[in-house]
Amino acid sequence: MQTETVLKITNLNTYFQTPDGNVSAVCELDIEIKKGEILGLIGETGCGKSVLGESVLKVLPYNAISTGSIVFEGGELMGLKQKQMREIRGRKIAVIPQNPSEALNPLVKNKKQIYEAIDHNGKAKGMEKKKQSIRLLQKMHFKEPEKVLESYPHRLSGGMKQRVLAAMGLCGNPSLLIADEPTKGLDAIVRSQVIETLMLFKENTGTAMMLITHDLNFATKVCNRIAVMYAGELIEVGTCYEIFKNPIHPYLMGLFLAQPENGLIPIDGVSPSLINLPQGCRFHDRCKKASEKCKRFHPEMKKTTLTHEVRCWNP
Amino acid sequence: MKKIIINRMLMIVPTVITIAFLAFSIMYFSPGNPAEILMRYRNPEGGTDPAALAHYEEMLGLDDPFFTQFENWFTGVLGGDFGESFKTGNPVNEEFFYRIGYTLMLSFTGLAFSLLIGITLGFLSAEFKDSWIDNFLRFTQSIKMSIPSFWLALFFIYVFATQLKWFSAFGYNSPKDLILPGLVLGLSNSSRMVRLVRTCILEEKSSGYVYTARVKGLSEIQIFFKHILKNITLPIITLTGVSLVSMIGGSLIIENIFGLPGIGTYLVSAIVAKDYPVSMGFLFAYGIIIVLINLFIDVLYQFVDPRVRDGANAEI
Known part of the structure; x- marks a missing residue:
């Protein structure tokens, strides 16, 4: 059965203009997310996965340029002006920002920050706004929503802040949620709270999700499909089962071996600089299987099964 | 509270x-x-x-x-x-209360100018970061910082009082006479303010809550007025307090040049003449004013920052 595609990204390139040259953070990237699906976007820090999310939302820094096509619910986002993008942000595409402890304004009451999101989604009047906020917070399992509304963010714990942020995302009727590193720097207890939050969100909306993370375990726990990024490009895409049981790309296999439960074996070398990318496969100088071909020619994505794609000459 | x-x-x-x-x-x-x-x-x-x-x-x-x-x-x-x-x-005390009025009027005029100039230029500099506006403003700030305030005062008197005859050059007859000295005082104190406002706005713009506000769909103008402005108030308040203290104590040269009967001139002549009651009284009262300004700023923090109110560690 063919399910509806929510987001289809084709040939996306995003680069930053710096005095040292162009930093290409996202390179010729194709991916799509179907309705109700959770796509995990995995990669190490600096591989461009957050930039991908920011490109979709058009909240990139001013020195960034992005080209290609981003089709969201049948409409092209690429040419849209900021003003038109604002109609989509917070309404159609919700975001759970990274680092919840800094994602709320410390000097503004939670109430006001939630109301802003509600105001953006329509014209609820004073009392109605409060009722709606309370409903949203209850959905996020807050026991005393009134108290949360009246207090300032510093009185909330990290997990609570994240649930407040998720409640803001819920107030529209989003068909896509982008969660950027929701578990970064969190301890085990808060992390399980976050997973719970995301699952709550999913239950409440049935929305598609793009989950940006470098936490492999977390991704395999919650995602339907996983895309792995390395040095600005996708190197392997597949269902969660395929990625976990049958990883093909040497980098992904290396990632699994580097997990604590598999013996913490590091991958030799470091990721290439995004300014001077190597010729050929971007992983070749760290790859044990690398051949002459890998050094010279850049591999394309190739399908190994209907749902599994990989970018490697020697799979 | x-x-x-x-x-x-x-x-x-x-x-x-x-x-x-x-x-x-x-x-x-x-x-x-x-x-x-x-x-x-x-x-x-x-x-x-x-x-x-x-x-x-x-x-x-x-x-x-x-x-x-x-x-x-x-x-x-x-x-x-x-x-x-x-x-x-x-x-x-009669002498003091007569003179402190002029000093305070001058200082607050100077402060108003320095805030006006500092916030406007700092905002422009941050908003158009690395463009010609920013570069031009930063260049003029660095020039301005190296101009001594007495030179600026004499220059302004020459241009606006002697040549254009918009203002009187000496003495105090009406509040209008505070504009020139206030402007000089404000200008020479505004460089720090411009730089502070610019740095703070840029810092806040890359902060997490601004990102949240952006992805929530707020416009840049809304973000500035509803979120950033509140957060840059704290450092601005701090610097305002410091500036005010230094203006009340340090406007001596400007008071002298513009012939305003403030405390600075009087205190120095009293110290030179060993007029002990005047020196002691003025030193004491000046100290009290500084203490009161700091108290006022402390209290203001309580109002602006809920973290200070709660006694939590505020990042100031």
């Missing part, structure tokens, strides 16, 4: 006593005999006859021990009596 404010006010008491003690002892231990100086003022031709000198010392209470003298002076001060000027015989 009331409790915290009362607490802060109680903490002022030891500070006030310390200031009074320091103001008194600085003058007490500085060389020169006040009785002798007073004698010379009263009777410039007469010599320093030891018997008359002893009479004067007794009259002024200068033969009392140090702590008795301090006590006498301080009880007077607490009752609002700062003594009389040796030179003019006028009560010191």
Whole structure:
């Protein structure tokens, strides 16, 4: 059965203009997310996965340029002006920002920050706004929503802040949620709270999700499909089962071996600089299987099964 | 919150006593005999006859021990009596209240200009970061920082008073006469403000809550007024307090050039002339003003930052 595609990204390139040259953070990237699906976007820090999310939302820094096509619910986002993008942000595409402890304004009451999101989604009047906020917070399992509304963010714990942020995302009727590193720097207890939050969100909306993370375990726990990024490009895409049981790309296999439960074996070398990318496969100088071909020619994505794609000459 | 404010006010008491003690002892231990100086003022031709000198010392209470003298002076001060000027015989507090008005008017005009210039230019500089506007503003700021304020004052007098005749060059007749000195004072204090505002806005713009506001769908204007402005208020308040203190104490040159009868000029001439009651009284009152400004800023923090109100660690 063919399910509806929510987001289809084709040939996306995003680069930053710096005095040292162009930093290409996202390179010729194709991916799509179907309705109700959770796509995990995995990669190490600096591989461009957050930039991908920011490109979709058009909240990139001013020195960034992005080209290609981003089709969201049948409409092209690429040419849209900021003003038109604002109609989509917070309404159609919700975001759970990274680092919840800094994602709320410390000097503004939670109430006001939630109301802003509600105001953006329509014209609820004073009392109605409060009722709606309370409903949203209850959905996020807050026991005393009134108290949360009246207090300032510093009185909330990290997990609570994240649930407040998720409640803001819920107030529209989003068909896509982008969660950027929701578990970064969190301890085990808060992390399980976050997973719970995301699952709550999913239950409440049935929305598609793009989950940006470098936490492999977390991704395999919650995602339907996983895309792995390395040095600005996708190197392997597949269902969660395929990625976990049958990883093909040497980098992904290396990632699994580097997990604590598999013996913490590091991958030799470091990721290439995004300014001077190597010729050929971007992983070749760290790859044990690398051949002459890998050094010279850049591999394309190739399908190994209907749902599994990989970018490697020697799979 | 009331409790915290009362607490802060109680903490002022030891500070006030310390200031009074320091103001008194600085003058007490500085060389020169006040009785002798007073004698010379009263009777410039007469010599320093030891018997008359002893009479004067007794009259002024200068033969009392140090702590008795301090006590006498301080009880007077607490009752609002700062003594009389040796030179003019006028009560010191009258003189002070007459002059502090001009100094405060000048300082607040200067502060208003420095805030106006600082926030506007800082905002422009941050908003158009790395464009020609930003580069131009940063260039002019660095030039302005190296211009001494007396030069700026003379230049403004030449242009706006002598040539254009928009303002009077000297003395105080109407509030309009505060504009030129206030502008000079504000300009020479605004460089720090411009840089602070620029840095703060840029820092806040890359912060997490601004990102949240953006992805929530708020416009840049909404983000600036509803989120960023509030967060840059704290550092601006801090710098405003520091600037105000330095303007009240340091507007001496400007007061002199523009002929404003503020405390700066008067205090310096009193110190030079060893007019002890005036020097001690003015030093003490100036100290109290600084303490009050700091108290006011502390209280203002309580209002702006809920983290300070809760006693949590605010990142200031």
